[in-house]
Amino acid sequence: MMSTPARPFLLLLLGLLWMNSAMAVEEPKYKVLATEGSIEVRHYEPLLMAEVIVEGDMDEASSKGFRLIADYIFGNNQNADNAASSKIAMTAPVTVAPQSSKISMTAPVTIEAQSAQPDIGKAQTWRVHFVMPSQYTLNTIPKPNNNAVSLREVPEKFVAVLKYSGFNTTAKVQRLSDEALAWCNTKGMKILGLPQLARYDPPWTLPMFRRNEIMVEIAAPSSLR
Numbered sequence: 001m002m003s004t005p006a007r008p009f010l011l012l013l014l015g016l017l018w019m020n021s022a023m024a025v026e027e028p029k030y031k032v033l034a035t036e037g038s039i040e041v042r043h044y045e046p047l048l049m050a051e052v053i054v055e056g057d058m059d060e061a062s063s064k065g066f067r068l069i070a071d072y073i074f075g076n077n078q079n080a081d082n083a084a085s086s087k088i089a090m091t092a093p094v095t096v097a098p099q100s101s102k103i104s105m106t107a108p109v110t111i112e113a114q115s116a117q118p119d120i121g122k123a124q125t126w127r128v129h130f131v132m133p134s135q136y137t138l139n140t141i142p143k144p145n146n147n148a149v150s151l152r153e154v155p156e157k158f159v160a161v162l163k164y165s166g167f168n169t170t171a172k173v174q175r176l177s178d179e180a181l182a183w184c185n186t187k188g189m190k191i192l193g194l195p196q197l198a199r200y201d202p203p204w205t206l207p208m209f210r211r212n213e214i215m216v217e218i219a220a221p222s223s224l225r
Helices: 006-021 057-074 170-186
Strands: 030-036 039-044 048-057 094-098 125-131 150-156 157-164 194-199 212-218
Touching: 030 170, 048 057, 057 094, 057 125, 157 170
Parallel strands: none
Antiparallel strands: 030 039, 039 157, 048 125, 048 150, 094 125, 094 194, 157 212, 194 212
């Protein structure tokens, strides 16, 4: 029988292999409304997310969160009709965001605009989430057996996205988060939450081929209201 410490590592490895080998990994649907350099303004359709709240620095939280949600989608769940568990297809990206006392985790989530730049290096509480495949609704998706994993419906939203490649260090993510927030401010956009780091590739992907994004939720641009 597999030891308890070995199981999370295997789940992580299987998940990364799944992401890397899948012919077509589903990604959230969105429409690009504007582009300026490496920044896009996107409109996302409503989403269903599986998420966890974990503690640690950015790398520790990413690893912990991935393992918990991978455990859920690989079968530690209960079908809505009380039948046996099911595997849920992996999607991309894996997203991590620092948490603040100003963030409410009710559904739908309401996030108060931050008055100061987030200090990612000091953050010790994080939200990690995967977007669930579009075939599911909150009523039909298998329910987590682990109470640490929660499911949440997210309404349509507008997001400013800074795209880049390479490794993700705390200093780099902080710098690019500050850059994304500054861009939003110069455009007069109302910021609705802390920046999120979205990663699309497994860790062995060559740096120049890695897809990373800093995502900042914003109010609907005035031209679309």
